[in-house]
Amino acid sequence: MEQNQSPEPVDPLVGLPVRSVGGQWAPPGTFATGRGPRLFSPGGGTRATVVSTISTIVVLAALAAIFLLAPGARAVEHAFFNPTDMWQSFIGNPKQGYYSVGAAIWLNIRMFLAAEVLILAFALLIALIRHSVGPALFPIRILATGYVDFFRGVPLILVIFALGLGVPALSLPVISSQPDVVYGVAALVLSYSAYVSEVYRAGLNSVHQSQVAAARSLGLSQGTALRYVVLPQAVRNIIPPLLNDFISLQKDTALVGTLGVIEANKAADIYSETVFNFSSFTVAAILFLILTIPLARFTDRLIERDRRRRLAGAAR
């Protein structure tokens, strides 16, 4: 919000004041967003709203027409959007052979939360190892690099299978007798940590070397400089891509269903194959959207806030 202190809004790229077509300054906070017609026609807001409303209606109507007027529209509507089937699959009825999709999504949420915490910690560890410079750490760096290469390259579903079927088959004490969900979450953590560690590493690399030099010259140790100077800046830079990965993680919890665990997607599958109707998948899709959209909007807000901060810096 520093731009408010500046007398005129300044285009960060050109370095000159931004002047709207109508001769008025764009309202603080909205300038140079590239959004909204107000930037160019402060007086034409109403007209712009009308135009955008009409065009939205036309586009939505065209899409609806394609869906409703297609020759097989009735069949598709019955198979995918039948309210009775949607409700039945949402509440479930084990006596009829299917489980509640609505209850099953809770398992996805718990898997996601557990995996997310572990990934944040484990991926940071991997990234710090790969970021380290000490010659004594060379073998660990090689291991960490191999780990990232391997788990980024192997499809997640294969990792889930390998852990979920392979580890119990080893018949080891404790390790081999865990619930399937544990193997599923472990596979998610292994696979996603490889991705997320690279995001962390990009964040660490984005902090200029002079920051470390400055911190060291103040007498901070390598570790303290990392903890108090490098990491805070690195993490702030990578919050949007981190959240992006976590939106993806929320959906990928559905893959744990391949181990026999009844999560939302599996519950929908059971319903579908039991009564020959796909509406249960629509229910699962809606539930996943309800989960992911808030996180997506939150990510957008963080990106926008971060962008404003940087622009404010450039404007000064």
Add this chain to the structure above:
Amino acid sequence: MRRLLAAAGAVVVLGGAVAACGSSGNGNGGSSPAAAPSCSKSGIQSLLHTKGKLTVATDNPVYPPWFIKNTPSSGKGYESAIAYAIAAKLGFSKSQVVWVHEPFSSSYAPGPKAFDFDINEVSVTAARAKAVTFSNSYYPVQQAIVARKGTPIVTNHSPAQLKTYQYGDQVGTTGLAFITGHIQPSKQPKVFDTLAEASAALEAGRIDALVTDTPTAQYMAAFQLKHPPTVLVAQFPTVGEHYGLVFAKGNQLVTCVNKAIASLKSDGTLAALQNKYLGIFLKFPTIQP
């Protein structure tokens, strides 16, 4: 002018409504027996997916005793033999039967089908009959338990004891529905995408037992799952379940196929094929769920 437009609009709406009624009328007419054509080979040509051919679908892979060596076109295995017997009754030679692969989960998707009928051990239920048209029964099914030899369920399977085990099954099967509906175990069953995955879980000891139709269960116990050895524990009494061929909803060909099945039943072919392919699989004690 405006009134004229409104009138024109009303005509369009009315026309749409009439067209809609017309099309739904045709749909209903499709399943009424009065409109059924003659079941001669020439009479059913217009109903076929490909003229002159009988296109039969099944999953891939398929297992004994329903199909042998994953080759539906061999004529060996109960379902393969049934398909060719029906084809013969309808007047098709063996070379006029075309096999296509259709995964179970897409066999009931809306829209045009890539087959005349699907034969894939699909149990007939009222809910499923809303999405597809089923033929009459070509096999009455009973469910049976498969478990590892020497595990508790092999000897302890009173109705109360049955509730205490960890079950697993393939998604969407009537075996799974039997577990949740009739056994009603205290632990949630594990549900796998394929029977092969459920079998792997049984072998690995991740589940105590799985429930599937008796012929499949016996085939698994006798030939498929030997490391460690498994056994068919017992079968459950019939609940009136039977297998039917899957047709696109409203496909009139079902009338002719039902006639063929009825004649296979009355001339003893059905019983003979069951005896030939499923006979050794069917002598097991029956227990209550």
